[in-house]
Amino acid sequence: MKRALKKAVILLSGGLDSTTTLAIAKSRGFDCFALTFRYGQRHSIEQKSAKKIAKFFGGKQLVVDVNPAVFQHSALTDKSIKVPMGRKIDSSKIPVTYVPARNTLFLSYALALAESIGAFDIFIGVNSTDYSGYPDCRPEYIKAYEKMANLATAASVQKKGKYKIHTPIIKMTKSQIIKTGVKLGVNYSLTHSCYNPDKKGIACGKCDSCQLRLKGFAEAKLKDPVKYANK
């Protein structure tokens, strides 16, 4: 009899990091459930990418709506705040693209879904090397979340298992992430990273997210397959 694969929940935005994280989870033998959020984000085009990616990896996907009223004063959700373009990224300062407690809310959905489906493994594509300085991408935050999760849930308290928040790319540079993904067969043309795409979904090439992505492809000596404006 074939042994059932272990289930895992993977936060999938449709960007480069979460897609690589999904590929890593698959490569580790997990039966992957992708979890994607609609929260009134400026770059809602990323949801289309997430859908294609989930399909590409043959996995299940749940798309959840989050009331944007809880995500205020961020350039990603409030169109009156400009996305910084062409700035020198300083990850010691938290930029205006920070979304209040976003990873905490997303991980909490993942935790509830994991307990619902009998999974103990949650994957999140946070990165604290080539990143914008968001506090909820740091290892100490993830560790504290994991500790809380194991006190929160019936399945852990009843010792059916221990929740693990996997952060396989947290210490990688962007070029290492891309090289890892390429090895695992990721089709990066399906991904979307730009915070400020035009109406057709074409990436700006200048926001933090585009800059980090382009730097990563350059360092990996690979061509980014997505289109950029004015290129």
Added chain:
Amino acid sequence: MKRALKKAVILLSGGLDSTTTLAIAKSRGFDCFALTFRYGQRHSIEQKSAKKIAKFFGGKQLVVDVNPAVFQHSALTDKSIKVPMGRKIDSSKIPVTYVPARNTLFLSYALALAESIGAFDIFIGVNSTDYSGYPDCRPEYIKAYEKMANLATAASVQKKGKYKIHTPIIKMTKSQIIKTGVKLGVNYSLTHSCYNPDKKGIACGKCDSCQLRLKGFAEAKLKDPVKYANK
């Protein structure tokens, strides 16, 4: 010039515990924002109570929809699972009315809303004395959540403030909670506690939640103003 009140977010289900918690937050001088969830709960009638209670206390209220796909295998969300009726409550065992990671998800919405509106105080009406044995009602869980919250958020990392999860009724007996609420002017006829109300919203009197409530009113030597079936 009148000094602005400190803002707080209060999780408000419409039950006895969360209503008393709201009254306590008001009495401590907070400008209260109530946060209520629709998650496909069997006792959705509690939302009507929450609305009336939020209005009664003159506060603001946000009602958020949570996709019930993340809350599986609970008697509160899955109508094929029976709500235990007339059982002897044993809080050392987690009952089938437990909802996966519910307080974690609700607190995470509260945290995001708090950061969005510039609040650092979150109130939750968890109780670990007269309770059903849910892991996410225990002091050690709340402490771990608070620690995580202060690592997660820009406002805390930037030292604008420290998030505090207030649990004013966590150590009270149900009768102490009721007596406290009565002193603070709570109109308990507005509240709804029953997990298994009939179609008219009349409480069953036999589920854990009704039992704990009735015991509390009896010990407080007060009459519960809500209607019960067969009484």
